[in-house]
Amino acid sequence: MESQETAEDSAGHHGVICASFNQDTTSLSIGTKTGYRLFSVTSVDKLDCIHEGAECPDVYIVERLFSSSLVVVVSLSLPRRMNVYHFKKGTEICNYSYSSNILAVRLNRQRLVVCLEESIYIHNIKDMKLLKTLLNTPTNPSGLCALSVNHGNSYLAYPGSATIGEIIVYDANNLNTVTMIPAHDSPLAALTFNASGNKVASASKKGTVIRVFTVPEGQKLFEFRRGMKRYVSISSLSFSADAQFLCASSNTETVHIFKLEQHSPSREVESPTWSAYMGKMFTAASTYLPAQVSDMMNQDRAFATVRLNMCGLKNVTALATIQKLPRLLVASSDGHLYIYNVDPQDGGECVLVQNHRLFETDEDPGEQEEDAESQDVPPQPANPSYAATVALPSTPPSSTTLMGYSEDVGAQKGEVIPEHEFAEGPVCLDDENEFPPVSNQSN
Template structure:
């Protein structure tokens, strides 16, 4: 089994910024919400920044780090001090930091570029183009190497945040829109879902891990499946335009709503409820609803499917199209909000009417970089440009034989300092809530 090279317990302090040492933040190379949408991490040329999402009017930067340049993956474990960082300068290495203590916990090197990292309180999953590595987050021990997966150049995968339904989803085929559902706790494949006719472009779990949303590369139809059986529950039509690139799917905390953002100027929000006309309804609308359902059964399946697809419940029209963004639904100050983080360096906050839907109202726009640091966007972030995962997958990957510790036959020689994947600091427990308490703005 091919294993990544691990380095643990360096105990070295990571370099913090001085009071006047703001990083030279340019347009963003990545952005990610944490598992409960209480913070936003962004990566840039000189490091990463972590923002609290507790207020609409303020964006408190609770941490900024420059220990790694050109950050292309920045993931936080809930509201803890645990950060996972990948840099473009060493895209095959994953660094894990305890940013409140200012220490590096460990780092792992892999045989090719890291395209995505997903984590919950039990597991940490590293996604390469043709492999997945599942680690135990308690001690970072490698539990499973899922090798020779279908080519996945965009690093597409999703990990449920619920510890009792800790499922992993990733493309199950390179020629069709299949999704492999994998049990990340018991380390076994559960099922393969035939989600779409074309390649899968986006996947996301609900907070409970009992629902999975997906979109294909065409981007016109979004489907929701029950987990773990894989039965289709909902089908939504985002629009008739073809080949729209869906950049993110995200459930609300109660799984009653689903938002989808793409490279167009519109973000769609769908309500997850079944519309079935009441059998006892004497109304004209109820009668027409039954007639509509009956008539669709005589039409070709493609037409019938379109007739049964629900439209968006609410939507947002962004000021510009073409820039990659991620969206999320959250409760901030006891009000439902739609959050859109764009790689142009802004966070947009909208109010969402849970009763009426319709057009969402923009209530605040926050800049995620400083005015003095504003520079033109890098080519990969321009409209129609490649994402980080697409960029590194088209470049020549680092030769695994040149990585220290890798043997020619694909095996790994672990260093003397990391026997049995143990930490130098034996008192450090990654699954201990007290070890990683929530961080507030005043703490840093």
């Protein structure tokens, strides 16, 4: 009971309900009690607020399409309804109501995907028309799913089982299932694609092992161990733009960054040290020990780490190149964006270089201004043990009217998508910055 009160007090104090980075990590979206905010994260020293929307309160999902004016918003007051806005024009493009609470929304330049607990809806983003309904998907109470962002593909990943860690990879462009990847023994907790959509990373609810697979083949490329001492809840996985690094954050104080490199057989000169001898023994032993033990021996540890000055707070992380240097971004439910420098050669402990406050508080205005500049050391949260979560209302609004829907995929049950307002024509996002040209972001 005490922890519940702590969660409510912290949410009320900080005002952050949700946070997400856009597809190329150039902006940050946060949902608040009063609406939502969009920030530019292309500079270390400045955090410019691009837009502040107050169309609806208590926003628990807000997703922006690249650098366009299209933003998708879902409110706790109407958890079944998705609103799509053109925020530069201040107009609503359309809205849809679904048969149960919306748990996640993902979008790229071709598709908009809405995930419910037991179904997924795929829309054409150009006109918002529904293309496909995946009904009776395995129970997915957290709305876990990932959508690739490459212009040439739209792979969708979601859990294939509620009891073990299977990943279904679905082609959202051609509307067919690509493969099923047996990724973990326990249910999935996190999924993400790299920028080109040819790799998918996953973590299970145990939170000890992170794996990377090829797409669409589903072959395992890498296996990383973030820790053996305790199970944790991994909430965020993110590749760097060049897919050389993968970061993972959880409800602990440590963010892990792994380096995706294939280890070639060692050709080093024989060393007489005890550690070298034991290393050779372990390598030899791994060829005949049980698979579980062999896998554990061959797992790679973190290349770089960040130790947050907090524990138990929900956060979203991303790896980005800002002002030509690799950075780790951590948007925390304590209402701050932390920016760290990452050493791409030697790794190790990352250095905090900037701390931005995401919204105003009731503090003295002078203190606000000083804090908004930046701080070298993150402030201590008032409740470091609080795990921030969003509890969706169990009873949907009574105003939602349902109607049957059938399509050529053979949907036999489920009531979906009654209330909607289509845009009069294709969604107009055609100014120069709306759909930026696809470019290689590895430089």
